[in-house]
Amino acid sequence: MFNKIAYPKIFISSLLFVILVLQQIVGIMPPLNITWLGMYGIIIFVLYSISEYNSVYKPMLLFLCYISFSLLILSPPEIFNVWMRLVLFVIITMIVFPIISNYKLDIFRLYCLKIIVTAFIILSVISFFCFFLNVNYMVYEAEMDFSEKGGLFSGLMTHSIILGIISGISICTLTYLAVMRSWIFILLIIPCFGSLMFAASRGAIIATFIGCFIMLLYMLSNNRLRKRVALFFTLSIVGIILSFTYTDVTLGVEAKFIDRDEKGLLSSREDKINHRVEEFKSSPLIGIGFSTIDISGGDEFNKKTGVIEPGSSWYAILSMCGIIGLIFILYIFWQALRNIIRCNNSSKYLYISLLTFFVLSMYSEGYIFAGGSSLCLILWLTLGCCLTINKIDFKP
Numbered sequence: 001m002f003n004k005i006a007y008p009k010i011f012i013s014s015l016l017f018v019i020l021v022l023q024q025i026v027g028i029m030p031p032l033n034i035t036w037l038g039m040y041g042i043i044i045f046v047l048y049s050i051s052e053y054n055s056v057y058k059p060m061l062l063f064l065c066y067i068s069f070s071l072l073i074l075s076p077p078e079i080f081n082v083w084m085r086l087v088l089f090v091i092i093t094m095i096v097f098p099i100i101s102n103y104k105l106d107i108f109r110l111y112c113l114k115i116i117v118t119a120f121i122i123l124s125v126i127s128f129f130c131f132f133l134n135v136n137y138m139v140y141e142a143e144m145d146f147s148e149k150g151g152l153f154s155g156l157m158t159h160s161i162i163l164g165i166i167s168g169i170s171i172c173t174l175t176y177l178a179v180m181r182s183w184i185f186i187l188l189i190i191p192c193f194g195s196l197m198f199a200a201s202r203g204a205i206i207a208t209f210i211g212c213f214i215m216l217l218y219m220l221s222n223n224r225l226r227k228r229v230a231l232f233f234t235l236s237i238v239g240i241i242l243s244f245t246y247t248d249v250t251l252g253v254e255a256k257f258i259d260r261d262e263k264g265l266l267s268s269r270e271d272k273i274n275h276r277v278e279e280f281k282s283s284p285l286i287g288i289g290f291s292t293i294d295i296s297g298g299d300e301f302n303k304k305t306g307v308i309e310p311g312s313s314w315y316a317i318l319s320m321c322g323i324i325g326l327i328f329i330l331y332i333f334w335q336a337l338r339n340i341i342r343c344n345n346s347s348k349y350l351y352i353s354l355l356t357f358f359v360l361s362m363y364s365e366g367y368i369f370a371g372g373s374s375l376c377l378i379l380w381l382t383l384g385c386c387l388t389i390n391k392i393d394f395k396p
Contacts, residue, residue, distance in 0.1 A: 017040060017044065017108075018115045020040060022034060025162050025374045026123065026158070027156055028137065037086065038095075039094070042095070045094060048104040054102050055102065056100055057100075057387065059331055059332055062098075067290045074287075079306045085290070085369075086290055086371075091371070092376065098384050101388060106388040107392060109381060109384050109388070110388070112381060116378060125188060125195075126156055128198070130156060136155065137156055138152060138154035138157070138158065138159055151156075152200075155198070163196075165365070167193075167204070167208075169354065172211050174189045176350040190386040203361055203363065207356060207361040212236075212353060215349050216232065216233060269364060270311075271311075274316035276319040280319045283322060287320045288319060289320060301391045313365060316369060332383065333359065339390060340386055
């Protein structure tokens with residue numbers, strides 16, 4: 001993943017930042033308050049931003065101004081602590097996303113992404129073996145067994161959803177490395193695929209398959225890669241077919257469908273999406289407010305902390321920020337995609353895979369505005385690197 005480290009000081013600061021991020025999601029690491037992550041990130045941001053000329057990414061700045069102004073108009077219930085959550089979101093995005101950008105900050109963010117992806121591969125591979133060793137850091141009710149209910153295995157991670165997402169990101173990255181560098185990386189795809197299936201996150205599974213498929217199709221435009229892509233396609237199809245002959249691979253996903261059929265009810269995610277749709281209908285232009293739900297709509301939330309689970313990032317954008325907010329977000333994603341297409345180096349294949357993965361994953365997981373979530377941080381970090389990929393003249 002890394003060539004000769006061109007900026008060792010920035011690399012070390014990035015490594016320390018990633019360690020703090022991982023402490024939020026890795027079960028074997030001691031938990032750390034998000035405040036320390038924010039404080040360290042602010043220090044790094046200030047040190048690197050005052051040393052060079054800074055450029056401002058106006059679309060994101062305008063979006064933050066828009067959601068602040070909308071909160072002033074809407075005045076959401078105090079229980080949701082929307083201003084505190086907005087401040088946290090602004091801090092996280094300023095650190096990992098080029099709202100304010102210069103060469104050092106861009107390198108810092110790129111190193112962070114590279115280190116995080118490398119760590120994800122290691123964690124996903126180890127979690128695969130944890131399944132057979134009965135090591136599971138996900139906390140769930142004692143009477144619930146993995147064989148009876150899907151989505152209860154998280155390996156070294158704190159939740160199965162997180163394991164599914166990091167495994168998907170790992171597979172996208174390893175697919176890129178297998179085609180571009182060496183077939184030896186296929187050996188690492190196998191345990192990562194196992195972790196993805198054991199996590200039983202259907203959204204992550206779909207996002208991974210389509211993300212890799214889009215990347216491989218994009219690679220076909222390069223005549224030099226066509227034979228390698230065709231061979232990888234063949235090996236992948238054979239490998240997937242063979243993997244499904246091992247029943248434990250699909251056990252968690254099947255358990256989710258069985259559980260849903262037995263209840264005869266909508267899944268909790270579909271139920272939450274229905275709430276988001278109703279909230280959007282009540283205020284389609286500007287939404288009902290950042291990090292807010294309609295307390296009279298019947299959706300559940302933590303009445304002590306005000307923590308909510310939107311169920312879907314895309315529907316959360318519509319319900320919380322309205323059509324205007326959706327336009328801002330779509331424009332940012334479109335600029336990221338356009339920048340990838342214009343990129344002249346081979347890393348564009350990996351970025352388009354990761355961007356596709358997040359676009360699809362966001363449908364089933366509502367982390368886009370969750371400033372205290374590592375998944376939110378990784379999403380905006382990836383978007384930020386997509387926007388600055390052409391500004392960096394070295395491969396870390």
